[in-house]
Amino acid sequence: MTLYFKHRDIVTPGDLLARGRFRVGANVVKVGEDGYYATVLGSFEVQNGVLSVRALRGPYMPRKGDRVIGMVVDISMGSWSVDIRSPYEATLPAGRFPVRINPVLDDIRKYLKVGDYVYAEIAEFDRFRAPVLDATASREFGPIKQGVVVAIEPTRVPRVIGRNGSMIKLLNKELNANIVVAQNGYVWVRANDSTTINRAVRIVKMIEAEAHTQGLTSRVEEMLKTLKSPSAQPSVSGEEGNGGSV
Amino acid sequence: MCLSESIVLITQDGVRLDGRRIDELRPVKMQVGVLKNCSGSAYIEQGKTKILVAVQGPREAHPKHIALPGRAILRTRYHMAPFSTDERKSPAPSRREVELSKVIREALEPALFLEEYPKTVIDVFIEVLQADAGTRSAGITAASIALAEAGIPMRDLVTAVAVGKVGGKVVLDLNEAEDEHGEADMPIAMMPSLNKITLLQLNGRLTRQELEEGVNLVKKGIKELYSLQKQALRARFSGAQVEV
Structure with a gap:
């Protein structure tokens, strides 16, 4: 059980963090029997035997339940395409907009245009499906009109x-x-x-x-x-x- | 072999044209985070070789059909600027550049956790601004720190340097003259912490002993370059300590 770095040291990918028996947290891999290596540039964290690295930079990976702000980049019949600054483009279906919209009778452009910001929650996301937004869960959600x-x-x-x-x-x-x-x-x-x-x-x-x-x-x-x-x-x-x- | 008698690349007591010993690297400078409009970037100078690297992504793959369901695709473009060589180089990608792009991609790929970003693409642009031998290895060294700066998870940095045979001696980090008039050139890329080789090419002839000698020399050079890479990455966030 040896630690080669102190808590909160800056580590780079490939740095051998520790040898022994630890648990693997974020941005750490175990190589071989007992070697633990950092996979990103960040600050090293040790807590209750869990080794992890807090990245200093990196892309945003959507997680279900995250509250995000996105910019509308495209509009289709019943949904908006929203850029949430992640590698994956999100969609906000008209049915998940805070106001009741009937996409058949209503033009959804009235509520959000291309370039508008919208505050919403990630309702669904996994490795197979692009993120789906939901703007109904909180009263704070919806188009950003001021500020x-x-x-x-x-x-x-x-x-x-x-x-x-x-x-x-x-x-x-x-x-x-x-x-x-x-x-x-x-x-x-x-x-x-x-x-x-x-x-x-x-x-x-x-x-x-x-x-x-x-x-x-x-x-x-x-x-x-x-x-x-x-x-x-x-x-x-x-x-x-x-x-x-x- | 075809070494012209008039050029002495290395003296009897092992001093090279530019004054280096056989196991010395050229002066190296690395910097990370030099460009604003990309996910990660790096600049490297190794002797007279100067290279700028930009990383974009992971971002959605277009056209959609090129995306892979289980992992990100890595695209690399090795390109030499028209002004990077003695004689103007046509800016169109040459056969050599296409090949080097592939070779560099294959040297970087084993280090990256591409499966963390399925259906996306990561672009690596390697622009050679001034070429003086060793551009593929310097390109790999710089590309790996640019990828690290972009926050893309990887097993280890990739570090590369060449060895060659000049005047019958195995020497580290060839420069242009040694590359052109020497007997052999062998670029090697490694993941230093994991002690794994991701690229090994050989142009020319080496005996078994010379090859082993060369690999050992490369390991020494890579160790130095590796610590410079880490320094460059740390310098990006100087003030080192983190508090939460």
């Missing part, structure tokens, strides 16, 4: 949410905004004025950039303080086209 949607790296999502949602709660309370972080790395920011939205976007971007560092919460608090001070500088637009206002 701003920005894109962040999907692997950084847990950090922006914080443990049990602590980070997002802090931001919402301090900024008086309503920020929704979707599992696929889209962040939806709503607030009463554009200054607040800009501040929220800047902080979210900062958290994304520094997601892998320590002492993030205190730095976020500090940034909140400077942003809220009366001499706060006018905000910069730092969206670089990877999101869009709605």
